[in-house]
Amino acid sequence: MTGERSWATLPNAITLLRLLLVVPIVVLLVEGEQPVLTVVLLVIFGASDWIDGTLARLLGQVSSFGKLFDPLADRVGVVAIVLAMIVAGLLPAWTAIAIPGVELVLLVVYAVARPARVPEASLLGKARTAVMMTGIAAVGFGILPGLGWLGDIGRWITAVGVVMHVVVGVDYFRLMVAGPRRPRPRP
Template sequence: MDVQETGVRTNRIFTIPNLLSLLRLLGVPLFLWLILVEERDFLALAILAFAGFSDYLDGKLARRWNQVSKLGETLDPLADRLYILTTVGAFTIREIIPLWFAILLVSRDAFLVCLVPFLRRRGLFALPVHFLGKAATFCLLYAFPLLLLSIGEGTLPMLAQVFGWAFAIWGVALYWWAGILYAEQVRRVLRETSA
């Protein structure tokens, strides 16, 4: 959720957008169980599709209904990161994506985690989410269901693979670009607060 678009942020907890983010979080262990234990790919695909759609919907509703909240600003990116990390891990285990691709994705988050102590020393806990980060997440959350759908033979899996990797490649590029922009934000914050 982008507070800069609304200018209003509440302390409300019980909102529809927060409920959607919470449902997305609860879907993470279910997704892992379905894809790794049961290998029920169609149901896992449904969970991923819900995650992608609800990520879009919770932000849209929060802005439209003036329900942007502090809790939502925490839950939304947390759910996004958990889906990305667990999906990358599960897809690597199932050999849906290669290990090098998983390392490329996870190393960006590891890079950003290294910046957190610098923010904390200045009394900050997070940076504002920007459009590029949301676009990267959008691409990845649409790539994953398509890559899962690409398992098998035939026209549909072949098309899913083409479009899935297109979204995945754009997603990784935008993900890293957003990460570099976040690092630049941290550098500016540190410079401004030390002056």
């Protein structure tokens, strides 16, 4: 199956599962009462990002739906999980400015500049996502008894991911502003 024939594929189902996992992960992080379940869901969230894309390519099921919702699930999930980790005292507050701030700027630029297409994920963008997912998972593991040191490492990894997030955001900004535009609708 290629491209546009169907959105009902295994990779797209995994992407939707990742998006649906955000709510219980956020609730569990804020409540802080079930650390093992929290970590399991964080690992599933992070791993599903790699699994859905790999399966889509292997099964020939790359779709427009997946191209849109995979990065959307990543961004919504990472922003929500990072904010929940800040509320829970697991990450520093400055990450709440950097991560959603970049996403907000890109959303405004997209609306104003009206690029002909959304820039495709760059290699650095994919690396950023992997670093962020790894950092977030390590912070999650740090809530387990005896693994606080792993949370400390996770905070450093997440900080590197945040810097990468800003760099990737600047690159996407440049591509959207410099690229071809969609025509404005006439009233």
